[in-house]
Amino acid sequence: MAEVTIKTRKFQVNRLLFRKQMVIDVIHEKRANVPKKELGEKLAKMYKVDPQTVILFGFKTRFGGGKSSGFALIYDDITALKKIEPSHRQVRFGLKTRVDASRKQKKERKNREKKVRGAKKHDAASGKKDEKKK
Secondary structure (H helix, E strand, O other): OOOOEEEEEEEEEEOOOOEEEEEEEEEOOOOOOOOHHHHHHHHHHHHOOOHHHEEEEEEEEOOOOOEEEEEEEEEOOHHHHHHHOOHHHHHHOOOOOOOOOOHHHHHHHHHHHHOOOOOHHHHHHHOOOOOOOO
16 A cells, blocks of 8 residues: 655644644645545554544645645544534544434424524424413
8 A cells, every 4th residue: 555644734732622633734645545534543543542533624635636635633532522523524423323304304493493582492493392371
């Protein structure tokens, strides 16, 4: 397999979000691209963390190939990742299952939520009937 070099820049430790964040430059001379899973494992080995706590996204390949850049987030633990990371990225990395709802169901839910305020929005979204006081 062809050699892959990973370089990090703009490294920051974000204590408020329980993570390390950085920009990654991947040099892959003889390959079209490198899978995120493989990059995540290499990055986890570099920073001595669990590969499940590494999130990679936003990769762009430079014109002419051979080099890609993207973002990496390394969370302190899996609970912080599940609390902070957006659902669509958790689905992408297999930490959450995708909720399949039809377009009509989503629109009906949105319109039910618009009719109520505050904590009752959750009940309206799930379709529970509101009991009126007499």
